[in-house]
Amino acid sequence: MPKFLNITVPRLGRNRHGVFFVRSPSIVDEQGRRRVVQQSLKTKNPAQAKILALKYCLQLAEREAMNQNDSSDNRNIYSINIDTGEFSADGPEDHKLMMEFLRENGEFLRNLPKKSFAQSTVQTQHVAALPVADHGKPLHELVALHLQKEAATVESAQTVREKQVTLDEFMAVFGEGAGIRSITTEDISTRWIPVELKRENKKYAGKTLSRTRLEKRRGYLMKFFGWAKTSKYYLAENPMAVQMFSKAEIRAESTQYAEFTEDDLKKLFGSSYLVHMDKPDWYWPPLLALFSGARLSELCNLEIRAIKEIEGVKTFEILKGKTVGSERVVPIHPQLIELGFWDYVQKRREKKEKYLFPGRSSRSAVAKSTGRNWGIWIDKCEIDDERKVFHSFRSTAITDLHNKSASAAAIRKAVGHTSAEVSGAHGDYIRGQLLVALNHAINKLSYPVIDFGKLKLDDPTFAAHFEKVEARATSPKALAKVVSLEAHNAAKAAREARKKR
Missing domain, CATH: 1.20.5 (Single alpha-helices involved in coiled-coils or other helix-helix interfaces)
Incomplete structure (x- = not known):
């Protein structure tokens, strides 16, 4: 049987108003350019849309048959009027072809409505004038606009750079000139994700990006498409909305940090600590982490305004944490006051400093410097367990609090884990009994193996250090x-x- 007699259902689409449309095979326009055209089916009903799409396909097949007719035979191919149900053939050959078509497609024809939605009939003579599909603005234009907005609203320049790299690599897969509306969820599954899963980890040769990193990059792209959708540049559902990995899969791959043992703490906070930790952003963060379980980035970005006394309790507040639960108020342990931390804070306040640890080229440079220096110090102390890093203070503090019978709710609040028991309408603004409970929990932290008397500085304000910094500046x-x-x-x-x- 000739190929044009095969009935296939074309791919249906929906516009932003919910009206179905159908795409036809590509055609060549007057300029010689090949383009795909689409025709509105003028219905929001899926059943009606399917029937009209089949009818449209049938009309295209009939037209193709007419074009393929051998003019030397002067034959008239049979005709079908689906609206009225009339069939006609001219000669035995036409009749034979028509009956063959009816035998194969009778079920479809019997299920058609009596009038076949005549008011929505697609007219064959208009196929050549069907509108060109609108693929939207090219990716490179929208990426530039989005990154401009991100640079103005996102505080971390590093995060903006990471987003730019991710978006650049996304464009490398789909093409800078690709229209954003041409990218579908299916394209993400079949074209983007396979490339992402093989993405080389530039930090560790021979390895691919971790699941955590891939999910972070997906989040960047989800925000980009979300912005494009809100701005009406993208009309479909966000194609990056589905996670690549479950939380369980990410946790299974994540590094499990090990806490510092008493022997480790003796080495780390021995008499040589003062020699190696001769700068304020090297000396104070490990001690603060030891008595709070706070993260490195949280401590290195502490603001002076967030360190204050509330109802007689000296506290510091994490204003911007890793998660919503990370934003919290933490009482300052008495041992830190004894070492001169409050004196250091007051000196920075007198100097009108914004941050607790100034003097570096950027905020990210503070955390990098502290983290790198701590890694060197761990190696010098001959602690060779790769799971023991600065983040191990978190496990150490939590374990010590549990061993000292602090309440689970207070522990979660103190270290910045989401806690239903202590969160409420006022979020992280704490006073009264809650502050008393938190202060009581933090005060339970103690490390008898460490001789804190040997860690006390003659000048905990680091006046000499900051004089050198100002002179250099x-x-x-x-x-x-x-x-x-x-x-x-x-x-x-x-x-x-x-x-x-």
């Missing part, structure tokens, strides 16, 4: 570097402006 070399950097940034901005013209 105002030196001719530093001032010349600032001028050079400003000139570099101005030239870079000028180049970017020329590119956009």
